Amino acid sequence: MSTQNKRLKDVEVSFPIVYGTISFWLGKKASEYNSHKWTVYVRSANNEDLSVIVKRAVFQLHPSFQNPTRVVEQPPFELSESGWGEFEIAITLYFHSDVCDKRLDLFHQLKLYPEEEAGPQSTKKPVVVETYDEIVFPEPTEAFFLRVQNHPAANVPRLPPGITLPPPGPMEIVPYEKKRGDTKDHPLSQWFSNFSEADELLKLAAARQQVQVHIAKLRRQLTMIEGMPQQSKAFSVPGQQFRHI
């Protein structure tokens, strides 16, 4: 058993998460001190069960709330409330003992009123503010790696050469038949945002291509100028060919 406490070098396991709030206007029931009903949550980016790593989520609300510190120890890690003010919500994630001893802090600004003037406030369409991030565990223990390497919420890299793990024993086979913890069938899942890595990569690749073209042009001009003082040398410099990516 002590062998599985060894840490895996050059290996990192990451869990993409999304945290944020969804707020509904209460319509005719809205009063001066109770105008919106909102839910704050932390979910897996692909709506899988986060309790594989998260043991407890603590939501710190504004001090004016009754019992401003709320603890959620069962998935889904969310909290629903009602009120009228916008404030910053602190979310602290506590992990299981085999995952990590340190906790992780997230901060989210509650938003109740829509930014754009898209018509009158509607009780049917909520205000959704979500943030994508990834929880990274560098050098995980063997036990932790074996436990989560087949979990759909985890991003597990291919092991580098030289590291071989024993095949998981019958005790380590964790059944994923329970679907209570995931947020696929969540009542608010229709409002969850889609975060596309491909779009971001496409924009970055296009920008890099433009910058590289400009760099090549500047280098060619620099080469030509350096050959300028000597006329014969300038003429003998071969022409720079564009290198298309």
Place this chain on the structure above:
Amino acid sequence: MDAKDILGLPKTPFSSSQEKKSRPPKEPQRKPDGVSREVYALTGGVGMPPLMPTIEASHLKRRPAAEKEKVAWQWLPFTSSARTDNLQLYHWVRVVNGIQPTGDYQFAKYNKRADVLKYTDEEYEKYLVDPAWSKEETDQLFELCERFDLRFIVIADRFPTARSVEDLKSRYYSASRALLIHRARSFEDVSGNPLVKDAYDAAHETERKRALSALLSQTKQQERKDAETLAEAKRIMESRAASKNVDVAVMPPNSDNAMVPVDGVSPSSSTHPSLAHPNTSANILIPNSLRTLRVYLRTHALDQMVQAVGASAGLRVIKRVDQTLQELAVNLKPKVPTKAVCIEHIELRNELLTLLNLQKQLQNKEAEVSANRESSFTEAPSTPKRSNRDIDRPFIPDTSGFTGERAGKRDHKRKSTGRFIDAPPSPPQSKRPRKLKGSD
């Protein structure tokens, strides 16, 4: 008369003081007229004290009566208790008042004798047998020690066999030590004796004498050479310590430089850098501050990397990079910060730094060429003009259809207002509102 002049007293007030003496009841209370208060206080008020003590003249005539001493030197005989033959000798003696000196010869007290132990034949057979020494040799050694009071240089000179001073000392002291230990009732009785407490070390004494002899026989040239060698060794030690300090000082910049990738990424690897060496690039990019963390967020790591990339550049250059990113319709902070996106983002920032650096170099080259052209009066070719035009124009990214759509969306966001007018009345929007009841 002189005293009055010194004190500055007038003669008339003094006579008036004499008149006042006839009236005793008022004298202590009244100050004489004409005399200032300070002067009257100095005089004491009554009479004039003498200025000098008097000496009887008869004392000056007296002469001290010194007693007369008679000193003579005489040639007198003497004997010494240090000798055993009662030899009588003569010496000059200082005689005072005819008193003859008495007592023993004054230098006899310096005749010290060593307390050399004696052993019986039984004690020798029981405690002092040594294969290296015969009984005859040991007997002679002890006799000579007693006779010459442990002066081993003399004893060695008179010893019949060829034994070194160290050998003689070692034998004498070890034998004496053994006798003392065995004659005592218990070891504690003699443990304080110097012969028992401090054992003689013949080897150490031999080595000490050899080193001393070598040192004393050294020539001046050898001394000078040794001094030069020691000075050179000291310089080497100092330079070595200095180089160690320099290594320690250089270490942090090296580690910082290692995290910054090389300038000018090749175009072939720009398409899929994550596929080429994902682990290698990730390890290179991860700052040292994150390596010790057990868990961290990808956005936090990205912030650290962005700071590391911009560490060598100035604030103005960093702002230029951010501005160019906006013009390229790229998020200053990625919305989907996966590992691949972070790597691409960092590479883009590095390439922008390279671009700005090249622009600066080009401007410097252009200035040099213009200066050379003015001095040499040569006609300018057409190419520099075009390069001038390119330099003057800032880098404007091309707007594709996708980016155009993005720009339009951003314009729309900028025009939007806060809230719809027909919304029901509610308190103004603020980040930190005061809330009385949260759950009502």
